[in-house]
Amino acid sequence: MSVVADPHIDPNADPRAIAGEDSASQWRLIWGSFRRHRLAMTGAVVVIAFYLVALFTEFLAPFDPDAPSSRDVYHPPQMIHLFDTNADGSWAFRPHVNGMKLSRDRFTLKTTFSPDPDKKIYLTLFGDGTPYKMWGLIPMEKRLIAAVTPGERFYLLGADRLGRDMLSRIIAGTRVSMSIGLAGVAVSLLLGLVLGGVSGYYGGWVDTGVQRLIELKLSLPTIPIWLGLSAALPQDWAPLTRYFAITLILSLVGWTELARVVRGRFLALRTEDFVVAARLDGGSKARVIFRHMMPSMVSHIIASVSLAIPVMIIAETSLSFLGLGLLPPTISWGVLLKEAQNVRSIAQAPWLFAPGIAVCAAVLALNFLGDGLRDAADPYAQEGR
Amino acid sequence: MSGNADSPAGMPNVPAGSGQEPRPVLEVRNLVTEFATRRGVFRAVDDVTLSLYPGRTLCVVGESGSGKSVTARSILQIVDPPGRVASGQVLLHRHLTARGRGAENTVDLVSLDPRSSAIRAIRGRDVAMIFQEPMSSLSPVHRIGDQVGEVIRLHEHVSKREARDRTIELLRKVEIPRPEVAIDRYPFEYSGGMRQRAVIAMALACNPAVLIADEPTTALDVTIQAEILALIRQLQRDSDMAVMFITHDMGVVAEIADDIAVMRFGKMVERGDVFSIFEKPQHDYTRHLLNAVRELDRPSERRLAMRAKASPGAPILVMSDMRKEFPFSTGFLGLKHDSIVAVEDASLALKAGENLGIVGESGSGKTTLGRCLQRVHPVTSGRILYTDRHGKTIDLAPLTDNQLKEPWRDIRMVFQDPFSSLNPRMTVGQIIGEPLLVNGSLSGAGLRARVAELLGLVGLPASAAERYPHAFSGGQRQRISIARAIAPDPRIIIADEASSALDVSLRTQILDLMLDLQERLDLSFIFISHDIAVIRYFCDRIAVMHRGRIVETGDTETVCSNPQHAYTQSLLSAVPVADPRRRGMTHRFRYREP
Numbered sequence: 001m002s003v004v005a006d007p008h009i010d011p012n013a014d015p016r017a018i019a020g021e022d023s024a025s026q027w028r029l030i031w032g033s034f035r036r037h038r039l040a041m042t043g044a045v046v047v048i049a050f051y052l053v054a055l056f057t058e059f060l061a062p063f064d065p066d067a068p069s070s071r072d073v074y075h076p077p078q079m080i081h082l083f084d085t086n087a088d089g090s091w092a093f094r095p096h097v098n099g100m101k102l103s104r105d106r107f108t109l110k111t112t113f114s115p116d117p118d119k120k121i122y123l124t125l126f127g128d129g130t131p132y133k134m135w136g137l138i139p140m141e142k143r144l145i146a147a148v149t150p151g152e153r154f155y156l157l158g159a160d161r162l163g164r165d166m167l168s169r170i171i172a173g174t175r176v177s178m179s180i181g182l183a184g185v186a187v188s189l190l191l192g193l194v195l196g197g198v199s200g201y202y203g204g205w206v207d208t209g210v211q212r213l214i215e216l217k218l219s220l221p222t223i224p225i226w227l228g229l230s231a232a233l234p235q236d237w238a239p240l241t242r243y244f245a246i247t248l249i250l251s252l253v254g255w256t257e258l259a260r261v262v263r264g265r266f267l268a269l270r271t272e273d274f275v276v277a278a279r280l281d282g283g284s285k286a287r288v289i290f291r292h293m294m295p296s297m298v299s300h301i302i303a304s305v306s307l308a309i310p311v312m313i314i315a316e317t318s319l320s321f322l323g324l325g326l327l328p329p330t331i332s333w334g335v336l337l338k339e340a341q342n343v344r345s346i347a348q349a350p351w352l353f354a355p356g357i358a359v360c361a362a363v364l365a366l367n368f369l370g371d372g373l374r375d376a377a378d379p380y381a382q383e384g385r
Numbered sequence: 386m387s388g389n390a391d392s393p394a395g396m397p398n399v400p401a402g403s404g405q406e407p408r409p410v411l412e413v414r415n416l417v418t419e420f421a422t423r424r425g426v427f428r429a430v431d432d433v434t435l436s437l438y439p440g441r442t443l444c445v446v447g448e449s450g451s452g453k454s455v456t457a458r459s460i461l462q463i464v465d466p467p468g469r470v471a472s473g474q475v476l477l478h479r480h481l482t483a484r485g486r487g488a489e490n491t492v493d494l495v496s497l498d499p500r501s502s503a504i505r506a507i508r509g510r511d512v513a514m515i516f517q518e519p520m521s522s523l524s525p526v527h528r529i530g531d532q533v534g535e536v537i538r539l540h541e542h543v544s545k546r547e548a549r550d551r552t553i554e555l556l557r558k559v560e561i562p563r564p565e566v567a568i569d570r571y572p573f574e575y576s577g578g579m580r581q582r583a584v585i586a587m588a589l590a591c592n593p594a595v596l597i598a599d600e601p602t603t604a605l606d607v608t609i610q611a612e613i614l615a616l617i618r619q620l621q622r623d624s625d626m627a628v629m630f631i632t633h634d635m636g637v638v639a640e641i642a643d644d645i646a647v648m649r650f651g652k653m654v655e656r657g658d659v660f661s662i663f664e665k666p667q668h669d670y671t672r673h674l675l676n677a678v679r680e681l682d683r684p685s686e687r688r689l690a691m692r693a694k695a696s697p698g699a700p701i702l703v704m705s706d707m708r709k710e711f712p713f714s715t716g717f718l719g720l721k722h723d724s725i726v727a728v729e730d731a732s733l734a735l736k737a738g739e740n741l742g743i744v745g746e747s748g749s750g751k752t753t754l755g756r757c758l759q760r761v762h763p764v765t766s767g768r769i770l771y772t773d774r775h776g777k778t779i780d781l782a783p784l785t786d787n788q789l790k791e792p793w794r795d796i797r798m799v800f801q802d803p804f805s806s807l808n809p810r811m812t813v814g815q816i817i818g819e820p821l822l823v824n825g826s827l828s829g830a831g832l833r834a835r836v837a838e839l840l841g842l843v844g845l846p847a848s849a850a851e852r853y854p855h856a857f858s859g860g861q862r863q864r865i866s867i868a869r870a871i872a873p874d875p876r877i878i879i880a881d882e883a884s885s886a887l888d889v890s891l892r893t894q895i896l897d898l899m900l901d902l903q904e905r906l907d908l909s910f911i912f913i914s915h916d917i918a919v920i921r922y923f924c925d926r927i928a929v930m931h932r933g934r935i936v937e938t939g940d941t942e943t944v945c946s947n948p949q950h951a952y953t954q955s956l957l958s959a960v961p962v963a964d965p966r967r968r969g970m971t972h973r974f975r976y977r978e979p
């Protein structure tokens with residue numbers, strides 16, 4: 001009997017068999033099935049866009065988000081007009097916004113803005129704006145959108161009660177809100193991995209202990225815990241310290257879900273034949289866990305993480321909205337929404353709700369992304385179906 | 386059709402003594418079922434034509450992936466998406482059945498909408514189906530009686546009481562003991578065989594004209610399989626049903642078939658009655674299939690030649706009074722501990738250069754025994770003495786994982802499931818090289834060369850090292866698994882059902898490969914299996930396990946031809962023989978513990 005047989009010339013091979021995908025790695029397969037998930041792809045694009053905004057905040061914001069303007073309190077949003085009529089009636093491509101005139105009712109003292117046909121503020125891409133420091137380090141003047149005449153102000157998404165540009169503030173809030181999601185998840189991931197991993201790998205009384213701890217944690221109502229913890233933070237802490245403290249509070253609440261996912265995967269994998277085989281190959285405990293078990297879990301963990309980020313963002317927003325999370329002068333979406341708490345803003349300046357749209361968009365996009373990742377995480381299982 | 390009147394058990398039911406052509410009750414004509422995949426259309430069933438006659442059993446035979454199950458599902462239009470019946474006809478001649486139910490005559494099932502009420506009325510009433518896994522075809526939260534009764538009430542307007550009476554009658558018909566009590570039980574209170582009986586009762590609820598059985602006995606133990614086969618045959622004789630029986634097991638075919646259709650790669654390669662197929666197969670593939678079956682169930686000549694050259698040496702792995710209990714905790718916070726005994730004081734000895742078979746039905750503790758021998762599981766009591774190549778004897782029982790690293794290089798394992806035993810995230814080269822890498826004996830180019838050498842030994846090209854396991858078929862994966870086992874140059878290999886997940890033609894290949902390696906590398910095997918035929922081919926000695934105890938040990942041939950223990954006798958009598966002429970010749974009985 002000849003032992004060496006080339007399977008490629010095997011006469012018993014199924015003629016219908018589809019060749020290819022032979023040496024595709026795990027990540028190629030995941031990407032392949034993720035790409036076919038339209039909604040998730042859209043989500044991924046939106047999420048990436050949000051994080052790019054968070055990264056280049058200073059450059060993208062037309063103005064310093066903290067610069068007030070007393071004449072422009074509750075200035076309504078202005079439309080960008082792309083074409084301008086010249087004096088002789090011909091058209092030219094010159095993007096601009098129409099200026100607004102402030103008038104005050106003589107009896108009620110109510111301020112109203114009305115279009116000023118004489119005043120046009122011309123805009124340009126990559127123009128010079130107020131100077132700033134990129135990432136607090138590099139001094140720069142260029143901004144994505146700037147007025148041609150330096151010093152002129154325009155409000156694409158309106159202004160708030162101190163006349164600060166809402167667009168700049170939302171863009172600035174993106175950095176804090178999106179990063180607090182990431183940072184919070186990173187801390188919960190650490191807690192979840194360690195506790196869930198220990199619980200799943202060792203089992204026995206360790207598992208029982210950790211599980212009871214998770215159940216205890218889950219039995220406590222979330223909002224009061226957050227409120228209690230953040231109310232206990234000293235009011236005079238620096239914004240940065242407070243930011244980290246809030247992150248910690250959020251992640252203390254969020255780790256349980258991840259711990260359960262990790263434990264479940266560990267339990268399922270522990271009895272898989274290939275893990276037993278790895279043990280019999282003489283691998284140490286650490287090698288069995290990190291070399292053999294972890295790669296099978298990474299995709300699942302990424303999926304759970306991308307589903308945990310929106311929860312964190314929502315939590316931060318809620319806390320800040322209630323005035324117990326981040327505090328001004330820090331800018332986050334929640335802090336911005338706090339401005340929109342009263343009836344007056346609904347009646348007079350509905351554009352103050354714009355950060356809410358940003359929250360919705362970010363959370364939805366992250367959820368779609370997470371769903372798609374979760375479905376794609378196990379390309380092997382799907383092939384078997 | 387050859388009317389073999391001399392066959393025992395009065396099988397062929399062709400209308401006797403009349404020149405009249407038997408008329409089929411169900412005809413499948415040029416059926417094509419396709420699955421739309423990313424890489425184009427996959428034809429799972431390609432131009433299949435077959436007919437089912439009342440009172441006759443058509444066995445559809447083929448290896449995994451041959452399209453036999455899809456054919457059955459296409460008949461009832463229950464193909465899982467993205468599959469769909471592309472063309473062809475499935476004609477159900479209702480007026481030709483003895484049921485006389487209604488005005489419709491011939492119905493083409495393919496023309497009906499898969500979700501229409503018209504086809505739902507046919508499913509279960511005219512054409513019933515039994516699936517492979519009895520546990521998943523029964524709802525775990527409903528009583529058996531309710532599930533069987535539901536079928537009756539769905540198709541016929543009867544009162545609850547009448548449905549219940551008929552259900553009891555059905556359960557009696559499928560030989561479930563004490564049906565008045567059994568009707569109110571839940572599926573988990575039934576054994577595997579009882580469940581399959583209940584599923585059959587469900588299928589028979591409306592006295593169908595056609596019964597489609599998709600591997601109904603594959604998940605069952607061989608003794609229970611024999612009982613279920615006898616039951617199906619009995620029921621068919623009573624009610625003149627047409628049965629389409631799907632199986633991969635030629636022994637079962639010989640036992641139950643009147644006609645045979647052989648399928649391969651979605652096409653039907655041969656059709657005929659049971660005797661002509663078994664005795665004068667026309668197609669190469671049919672011959673190949675039959676040879677693969679016949680090759681097994683007798684000692685491998687190669688093995689006998691090897692033993693004639695060198696007889697087994699001194700014992701190298703001796704297990705004495707080994708006991709394994711699995712504790713499970715009960716009570717509040719799991720403080721109370723109880724245990725079940727999986728292996729009860731077993732003693733065994735493996736000699737150098739021999740193949741020891743451990744045979745038993747599911748739940749007999751044979752897998753646990755194998756894992757304890759290797760000390761994957763800790764043992765409760767007893768000793769496992771291993772004599773290494775320098776003649777030093779150590780007791781494996783009390784060692785820790787760290788101390789076991791050394792013996793684990795000599796005692797290796799091949800797993801049953803070729804899919805879960807290979808890490809899907811590692812390349813084949815990494816998987817095979819892992820034991821060499823972790824004990825630090827080889828790395829880099831030396832490791833790659835050794836992996837290529839190992840792949841050559843198991844008959845795979847060296848290029849396989851770069852690919853991931855999912856690119857390989859079941860048989861190739863099992864070769865990879867064997868390559869990993871022989872990587873650190875071991876002395877003993879424990880093969881736990883290493884050939885069970887494979888098609889029969891691949892089984893002999895893998896067994897021959899292991900014999901080949903035994904000769905080249907001086908190995909000893911412990912081969913765990915539920916399949917007597919495989920054990921007989923591969924093993925020199927055999928240990929029969931029943932309920933955690935070793936009831937009989939001895940030379941394979943001696944035990945197989947002259948079993949001493951009543952359980953062994955019962956087990957051997959239940960094994961189906963791949964010869965339709967010997968059908969019903971063996972006397973079967975069920976072993977009951979004294």
